[in-house]
Amino acid sequence: KAGVTQTPRYLIKTRGQQVTLSCSPISGHRSVSWYQQTPGQGLQFLFEYFSETQRNKGNFPGRFSGRQFSNSRSEMNVSTLELGDSALYLCASSPVGRVTDEKLFFGSGTQLSVL
Amino acid sequence: AQSVTQLGSHVSVSEGALVLLRCNYSSSVPPYLFWYVQYPNQGLQLLLKYTSAATLVKGINGFEAEFKKSETSFHLTKPSAHMSDAAEYFCAVSDTSVSGYSTLTFGKGTMLLVSP
Numbered sequence: 001k002a003g004v005t006q007t008p009r010y011l012i013k014t015r016g017q018q019v020t021l022s023c024s025p026i027s028g029h030r031s032v033s034w035y036q037q038t039p040g041q042g043l044q045f046l047f048e049y050f051s052e053t054q055r056n057k058g059n060f061p062g063r064f065s066g067r068q069f070s071n072s073r074s075e076m077n078v079s080t081l082e083l084g085d086s087a088l089y090l091c092a093s094s095p096v097g098r099v100t101d102e103k104l105f106f107g108s109g110t111q112l113s114v115l
Numbered sequence: 116a117q118s119v120t121q122l123g124s125h126v127s128v129s130e131g132a133l134v135l136l137r138c139n140y141s142s143s144v145p146p147y148l149f150w151y152v153q154y155p156n157q158g159l160q161l162l163l164k165y166t167s168a169a170t171l172v173k174g175i176n177g178f179e180a181e182f183k184k185s186e187t188s189f190h191l192t193k194p195s196a197h198m199s200d201a202a203e204y205f206c207a208v209s210d211t212s213v214s215g216y217s218t219l220t221f222g223k224g225t226m227l228l229v230s231p
Contacts, residue, residue: 004158004186033218035221040223041222041223042205042221042222042224043159043205043221043224044221045218045219045220048216048218055214055216056212056216056218057215058218070151090157090158090159090161092159097216097217098207099147099209099217099218099219100147100166100168100217104161104219106157106158106159106160108156108157108158109158
C-alpha cells in the first residue's frame with residue numbers, strides 16, 4: 001500500500017506570492033490533516049478535512065486555506081506569503097480521523113522557503 | 116485546550132546508555148497520549164500511545180512509556196540506545212475542539228543524539 005504522498009518536496013517562493021501544496025492520502029483514508037512544523041514552534045495544527053468538508057481548524061490566519069477533493073486528495077494554499085511562513089508542511093491521513101483510535105500516517109512533507 | 120511540554124530540546128546519550136525523554140501534559144479530562152518519532156527527511160511515525168488500558172505502554176523499537184497521573188507525565192524510555200535511534204521525538208495529546216472532533220497537540224520535540 002502506498003504511503004502518504006506530498007508534492008512538491010521543496011518549494012522556494014518570494015514574499016507576497018501564493019503557493020499550493022498537495023497531499024495524496026493512503027488509499028481508503030478519508031481524513032487528511034495538515035500541520036506546520038518550524039524549529040521554534042514545533043508542529044502546529046492547521047486544519048483537518050473529512051469527506052470534502054473542513055472539520056477542524058487551528059489558529060492560523062485566513063491566508064491559510066485548504067480543500068479536499070472527492071478522491072480524498074487534499075491541497076492547502078497560502079496566499080500573500082510572509083517570511084515567517086517558511087516551514088515544513090506535513091500532512092497526515094487516517095481512515096476517519098479518530099485520533100484516539102486510529103494511527104495517523106504522515107507524509108514526508110513539503111519544505112517551503114520564503115525569500 | 117490541552118498542552119504538552121517536552122523538557123530539553125536536545126538530549127545526548129552514548130550508545131548502550133539509557134534513553135529518557137521527558138513529557139508533561141496538561142489536560143482537563145483523562146488524556147490520550149502519544150509519542151511520535153521523526154527521522155531526518157521523513158514524516159512522523161507513531162511509536163506508542165496511551166489510551167488508559169495500562170499505565171506502562173510498550174511501543175516499537177524497544178521504547179516504552181509510563182503514564183503517571185499524579186505527576187502528569189508520560190516519559191519515554193529505552194534501556195539501551197542504538198545509533199539508529201538518533202531522531203526527533205514528539206510527545207502529543209489528543210485535544211477535542213469546539214467542533215467536537217479531536218486533533219493532536221504536539222510538544223516542541225526533543226532531538227536525541229546518540230554517540231558511539
